[in-house]
Amino acid sequence: MLITKALLWGQKELKDIVERPRLEVEILLSFMLNCRREDLILKQIEDIDFDIFKELINRRKNLEPIEYITNSVSFYKYNFFINKGALIPRPESEILVEKAIGLIKKHNIKSVAEIGVGSGVLSISIAKECDVEIEASDISKEAIEVAKKNIEKFKLEDKIVIKNCSMLDCLDTPELLISNPPYIDPEFKLEKNILDYEPHCALFAPKGGVEILHNILDIIKEKRIKYAVCEMGYDQRESIKEYILKINLDREISFYKDISGHDRGFVLH
Numbered sequence: 208m209l210i211t212k213a214l215l216w217g218q219k220e221l222k223d224i225v226e227r228p229r230l231e232v233e234i235l236l237s238f239m240l241n242c243r244r245e246d247l248i249l250k251q252i253e254d255i256d257f258d259i260f261k262e263l264i265n266r267r268k269n270l271e272p273i274e275y276i277t278n279s280v281s282f283y284k285y286n287f288f289i290n291k292g293a294l295i296p297r298p299e300s301e302i303l304v305e306k307a308i309g310l311i312k313k314h315n316i317k318s319v320a321e322i323g324v325g326s327g328v329l330s331i332s333i334a335k336e337c338d339v340e341i342e343a344s345d346i347s348k349e350a351i352e353v354a355k356k357n358i359e360k361f362k363l364e365d366k367i368v369i370k371n372c373s374m375l376d377c378l379d380t381p382e383l384l385i386s387n388p389p390y391i392d393p394e395f396k397l398e399k400n401i402l403d404y405e406p407h408c409a410l411f412a413p414k415g416g417v418e419i420l421h422n423i424l425d426i427i428k429e430k431r432i433k434y435a436v437c438e439m440g441y442d443q444r445e446s447i448k449e450y451i452l453k454i455n456l457d458r459e460i461s462f463y464k465d466i467s468g469h470d471r472g473f474v475l476h
Protein backbone atom coordinates (compact mmCIF):
# COMPACT_ATOMS: atom_id res chain seq x y z
CA MET A 208 0.00 0.00 0.00
CA LEU A 209 1.27 3.52 -0.81
CA ILE A 210 2.00 5.76 2.15
CA THR A 211 -0.53 8.36 0.94
CA LYS A 212 -3.24 5.67 0.98
CA ALA A 213 -2.07 4.26 4.32
CA LEU A 214 -2.36 7.70 5.89
CA LEU A 215 -5.96 8.05 4.73
CA TRP A 216 -6.92 4.49 5.68
CA GLY A 217 -5.37 4.77 9.14
CA GLN A 218 -7.10 8.09 9.82
CA LYS A 219 -10.46 6.59 8.92
CA GLU A 220 -9.85 3.62 11.24
CA LEU A 221 -8.89 5.83 14.20
CA LYS A 222 -11.26 8.76 13.70
CA ASP A 223 -13.80 7.70 16.33
CA ILE A 224 -11.19 6.32 18.72
CA VAL A 225 -8.53 8.98 19.26
CA GLU A 226 -8.58 12.77 19.44
CA ARG A 227 -5.97 13.42 16.76
CA PRO A 228 -6.11 10.56 14.24
CA ARG A 229 -3.86 12.21 11.60
CA LEU A 230 -1.10 12.87 14.12
CA GLU A 231 -1.28 9.37 15.59
CA VAL A 232 -1.23 7.69 12.16
CA GLU A 233 1.83 9.74 11.24
CA ILE A 234 3.53 8.75 14.51
CA LEU A 235 2.77 5.06 13.89
CA LEU A 236 3.93 5.22 10.27
CA SER A 237 7.17 6.99 11.10
CA PHE A 238 7.77 4.47 13.90
CA MET A 239 7.19 1.61 11.45
CA LEU A 240 9.45 3.15 8.79
CA ASN A 241 12.03 4.30 11.35
CA CYS A 242 11.99 7.85 10.03
CA ARG A 243 11.03 11.30 11.30
CA ARG A 244 7.40 12.36 10.97
CA GLU A 245 8.45 15.28 8.78
CA ASP A 246 10.08 12.84 6.33
CA LEU A 247 6.81 11.04 5.56
CA ILE A 248 5.95 13.75 3.05
CA LEU A 249 9.01 12.84 0.98
CA LYS A 250 8.07 9.16 1.01
CA GLN A 251 4.46 9.53 -0.05
CA ILE A 252 4.74 7.27 -3.06
CA GLU A 253 6.68 4.51 -1.28
CA ASP A 254 5.03 1.16 -0.66
CA ILE A 255 4.63 -0.15 2.88
CA ASP A 256 3.83 -3.58 4.31
CA PHE A 257 0.10 -3.26 4.96
CA ASP A 258 -0.07 -6.20 7.42
CA ILE A 259 2.45 -4.62 9.76
CA PHE A 260 0.72 -1.24 9.55
CA LYS A 261 -2.71 -2.79 10.14
CA GLU A 262 -1.41 -4.55 13.24
CA LEU A 263 -0.19 -1.23 14.69
CA ILE A 264 -3.50 0.47 13.91
CA ASN A 265 -5.42 -2.41 15.48
CA ARG A 266 -3.39 -2.17 18.68
CA ARG A 267 -4.27 1.52 18.87
CA LYS A 268 -7.93 0.73 18.08
CA ASN A 269 -7.86 -1.53 21.14
CA LEU A 270 -6.78 1.57 23.12
CA GLU A 271 -3.21 0.46 23.76
CA PRO A 272 -1.32 3.68 24.62
CA ILE A 273 0.73 4.92 21.66
CA GLU A 274 3.79 5.18 23.94
CA TYR A 275 3.74 1.40 24.51
CA ILE A 276 3.30 0.72 20.78
CA THR A 277 6.23 2.92 19.78
CA ASN A 278 8.33 2.22 22.93
CA SER A 279 8.90 5.92 23.29
CA VAL A 280 7.76 8.69 25.64
CA SER A 281 8.82 12.29 26.02
CA PHE A 282 9.20 13.67 29.53
CA TYR A 283 10.76 16.91 30.79
CA LYS A 284 13.52 17.60 28.23
CA TYR A 285 14.11 14.12 26.84
CA ASN A 286 12.81 11.07 25.02
CA PHE A 287 12.80 7.84 27.01
CA PHE A 288 12.34 4.14 26.28
CA ILE A 289 9.10 2.71 27.68
CA ASN A 290 7.24 -0.58 27.67
CA LYS A 291 4.36 -2.21 29.54
CA GLY A 292 6.64 -3.06 32.46
CA ALA A 293 6.56 0.55 33.66
CA LEU A 294 3.99 3.31 34.09
CA ILE A 295 3.92 5.90 31.30
CA PRO A 296 5.33 9.04 32.93
CA ARG A 297 2.79 11.87 33.17
CA PRO A 298 3.52 15.53 32.39
CA GLU A 299 2.47 16.64 35.91
CA SER A 300 5.45 14.72 37.36
CA GLU A 301 7.72 17.24 35.63
CA ILE A 302 6.73 19.62 38.46
CA LEU A 303 8.21 17.16 40.97
CA VAL A 304 11.45 17.20 38.97
CA GLU A 305 11.54 21.03 39.01
CA LYS A 306 10.86 21.14 42.77
CA ALA A 307 13.59 18.58 43.46
CA ILE A 308 16.14 20.42 41.30
CA GLY A 309 15.24 23.66 43.12
CA LEU A 310 15.87 22.07 46.54
CA ILE A 311 19.11 20.39 45.42
CA LYS A 312 20.54 23.65 44.11
CA LYS A 313 19.36 25.76 47.07
CA HIS A 314 20.69 23.43 49.77
CA ASN A 315 23.64 21.97 47.88
CA ILE A 316 22.21 18.46 48.29
CA LYS A 317 24.49 15.59 47.23
CA SER A 318 22.44 12.45 47.92
CA VAL A 319 18.98 11.62 46.61
CA ALA A 320 16.84 8.49 46.91
CA GLU A 321 13.77 7.68 44.85
CA ILE A 322 11.07 5.24 45.96
CA GLY A 323 9.30 3.65 42.95
CA VAL A 324 11.66 4.49 40.09
CA GLY A 325 9.44 3.03 37.32
CA SER A 326 10.91 3.97 33.94
CA GLY A 327 13.57 6.09 35.66
CA VAL A 328 12.47 9.43 34.20
CA LEU A 329 12.47 11.38 37.49
CA SER A 330 15.92 10.27 38.66
CA ILE A 331 17.39 10.62 35.16
CA SER A 332 15.98 14.13 34.59
CA ILE A 333 17.40 15.23 37.96
CA ALA A 334 20.78 13.56 37.37
CA LYS A 335 21.08 15.35 34.01
CA GLU A 336 20.75 18.75 35.74
CA CYS A 337 22.50 18.29 39.09
CA ASP A 338 25.73 17.00 40.56
CA VAL A 339 24.15 14.33 42.81
CA GLU A 340 24.31 10.61 43.53
CA ILE A 341 20.96 8.86 43.29
CA GLU A 342 19.80 5.51 44.62
CA ALA A 343 16.37 4.28 43.59
CA SER A 344 14.15 1.33 44.47
CA ASP A 345 11.26 -0.47 42.85
CA ILE A 346 9.36 -3.64 43.72
CA SER A 347 8.81 -4.40 40.03
CA LYS A 348 11.60 -6.25 38.19
CA GLU A 349 9.98 -5.31 34.87
CA ALA A 350 10.07 -1.60 35.73
CA ILE A 351 13.69 -1.89 36.84
CA GLU A 352 14.61 -3.32 33.43
CA VAL A 353 13.06 -0.28 31.76
CA ALA A 354 14.83 2.12 34.15
CA LYS A 355 18.18 0.39 33.54
CA LYS A 356 17.72 0.67 29.79
CA ASN A 357 17.12 4.41 30.14
CA ILE A 358 20.06 4.90 32.50
CA GLU A 359 22.26 3.18 29.92
CA LYS A 360 20.79 5.32 27.13
CA PHE A 361 21.77 8.49 29.02
CA LYS A 362 25.10 7.01 30.24
CA LEU A 363 24.25 7.72 33.88
CA GLU A 364 25.44 4.42 35.37
CA ASP A 365 27.93 6.33 37.56
CA LYS A 366 25.26 8.57 39.05
CA ILE A 367 22.19 6.34 39.48
CA VAL A 368 21.99 2.94 41.18
CA ILE A 369 18.74 0.97 41.02
CA LYS A 370 17.80 -1.74 43.52
CA ASN A 371 14.94 -4.20 43.63
CA CYS A 372 13.27 -3.81 47.03
CA SER A 373 10.39 -2.14 48.77
CA MET A 374 10.51 1.50 49.86
CA LEU A 375 13.93 2.43 51.32
CA ASP A 376 14.72 -1.11 52.57
CA CYS A 377 17.87 -1.55 50.45
CA LEU A 378 18.91 2.10 50.09
CA ASP A 379 21.08 4.43 52.17
CA THR A 380 19.41 7.30 53.96
CA PRO A 381 19.50 10.29 51.59
CA GLU A 382 19.39 14.04 52.20
CA LEU A 383 16.49 14.29 49.73
CA LEU A 384 13.80 11.67 49.18
CA ILE A 385 11.61 11.83 46.08
CA SER A 386 8.66 9.66 45.16
CA ASN A 387 5.73 9.48 42.82
CA PRO A 388 4.23 6.41 44.49
CA PRO A 389 1.03 4.57 43.57
CA TYR A 390 -1.73 6.77 45.03
CA ILE A 391 -5.00 5.78 43.32
CA ASP A 392 -7.90 4.35 45.32
CA PRO A 393 -8.41 0.72 44.13
CA GLU A 394 -12.16 1.48 43.97
CA PHE A 395 -11.62 4.29 41.45
CA LYS A 396 -12.88 3.47 37.95
CA LEU A 397 -9.95 4.20 35.64
CA GLU A 398 -10.25 4.47 31.85
CA LYS A 399 -9.74 1.25 29.87
CA ASN A 400 -6.53 2.49 28.20
CA ILE A 401 -4.91 2.79 31.65
CA LEU A 402 -6.53 -0.13 33.46
CA ASP A 403 -5.90 -2.71 30.72
CA TYR A 404 -2.33 -1.74 29.90
CA GLU A 405 -0.46 -0.01 32.73
CA PRO A 406 0.98 -2.00 35.67
CA HIS A 407 -1.46 -2.04 38.58
CA CYS A 408 1.36 -2.04 41.13
CA ALA A 409 2.25 1.43 39.79
CA LEU A 410 -1.28 2.78 40.14
CA PHE A 411 -3.15 1.56 43.19
CA ALA A 412 -2.49 1.84 46.91
CA PRO A 413 -4.61 0.61 49.83
CA LYS A 414 -6.55 2.85 52.24
CA GLY A 415 -8.15 4.87 49.47
CA GLY A 416 -4.77 5.39 47.84
CA VAL A 417 -2.84 7.08 50.66
CA GLU A 418 -1.21 4.15 52.43
CA ILE A 419 2.13 4.27 50.61
CA LEU A 420 2.37 8.05 51.05
CA HIS A 421 1.75 7.57 54.79
CA ASN A 422 4.46 4.90 54.87
CA ILE A 423 6.84 7.32 53.16
CA LEU A 424 6.11 9.93 55.84
CA ASP A 425 6.89 7.31 58.52
CA ILE A 426 10.24 6.62 56.84
CA ILE A 427 11.06 10.34 56.63
CA LYS A 428 10.43 10.63 60.37
CA GLU A 429 12.21 7.43 61.38
CA LYS A 430 15.32 8.10 59.26
CA ARG A 431 15.31 11.86 59.90
CA ILE A 432 15.39 12.66 56.20
CA LYS A 433 15.76 16.41 55.79
CA TYR A 434 14.02 17.06 52.48
CA ALA A 435 11.33 15.31 50.43
CA VAL A 436 9.24 15.90 47.32
CA CYS A 437 6.30 13.58 46.67
CA GLU A 438 3.47 13.48 44.18
CA MET A 439 -0.03 12.71 45.52
CA GLY A 440 -3.70 12.50 44.47
CA TYR A 441 -5.71 15.72 44.03
CA ASP A 442 -7.86 14.85 47.09
CA GLN A 443 -5.15 13.67 49.50
CA ARG A 444 -4.00 16.98 50.97
CA GLU A 445 -6.06 16.70 54.19
CA SER A 446 -5.04 13.12 54.79
CA ILE A 447 -1.34 14.03 54.38
CA LYS A 448 -1.69 17.04 56.70
CA GLU A 449 -3.48 15.00 59.36
CA TYR A 450 -0.93 12.19 59.18
CA ILE A 451 1.97 14.61 59.59
CA LEU A 452 0.32 15.95 62.74
CA LYS A 453 -0.47 12.43 63.97
CA ILE A 454 3.14 11.22 63.71
CA ASN A 455 4.42 14.60 64.89
CA LEU A 456 6.73 15.07 61.92
CA ASP A 457 8.71 18.20 62.55
CA ARG A 458 9.04 19.61 58.99
CA GLU A 459 7.60 22.50 57.09
CA ILE A 460 5.28 21.37 54.32
CA SER A 461 4.23 23.20 51.19
CA PHE A 462 1.74 21.72 48.79
CA TYR A 463 1.92 22.37 45.05
CA LYS A 464 -0.67 22.22 42.28
CA ASP A 465 -0.59 20.86 38.73
CA ILE A 466 -1.36 23.01 35.68
CA SER A 467 -5.09 22.23 35.99
CA GLY A 468 -5.03 23.80 39.46
CA HIS A 469 -5.41 20.50 41.37
CA ASP A 470 -3.33 19.67 44.44
CA ARG A 471 -0.64 17.35 43.09
CA GLY A 472 2.22 17.06 45.55
CA PHE A 473 4.14 18.37 48.53
CA VAL A 474 7.61 19.49 49.51
CA LEU A 475 8.95 18.83 53.01
CA HIS A 476 11.85 20.91 54.22
Ligand SMILES: C[S@@+](CC[C@H](N)C(=O)[O-])C[C@H]1O[C@@H](n2cnc3c(N)ncnc32)[C@H](O)[C@@H]1O
Nearest residue numbers: 296323324325345346347373374387389408409
Ligand atom coordinates in the same frame (compact mmCIF):
# COMPACT_ATOMS: atom_id res chain seq x y z
C1 LIG B 1 3.32 5.87 39.87
S1 LIG B 1 4.68 4.82 39.44
C2 LIG B 1 5.94 6.05 39.25
C3 LIG B 1 7.04 5.65 38.29
C4 LIG B 1 8.02 6.78 37.95
N1 LIG B 1 8.74 7.22 39.12
C5 LIG B 1 7.27 7.95 37.32
O1 LIG B 1 7.09 8.97 38.00
O2 LIG B 1 6.85 7.82 36.16
C6 LIG B 1 5.03 4.06 41.00
C7 LIG B 1 6.17 3.05 41.00
O3 LIG B 1 6.33 2.60 42.37
C8 LIG B 1 6.59 1.21 42.36
N2 LIG B 1 6.23 0.72 43.71
C9 LIG B 1 5.00 0.36 44.19
N3 LIG B 1 5.09 -0.02 45.48
C10 LIG B 1 6.41 0.13 45.83
C11 LIG B 1 7.13 -0.09 47.04
N4 LIG B 1 6.54 -0.55 48.15
N5 LIG B 1 8.47 0.13 47.03
C12 LIG B 1 9.10 0.57 45.92
N6 LIG B 1 8.46 0.80 44.74
C13 LIG B 1 7.14 0.58 44.72
C14 LIG B 1 5.77 0.68 41.22
O4 LIG B 1 6.24 -0.57 40.78
C15 LIG B 1 5.94 1.81 40.18
O5 LIG B 1 7.05 1.57 39.35
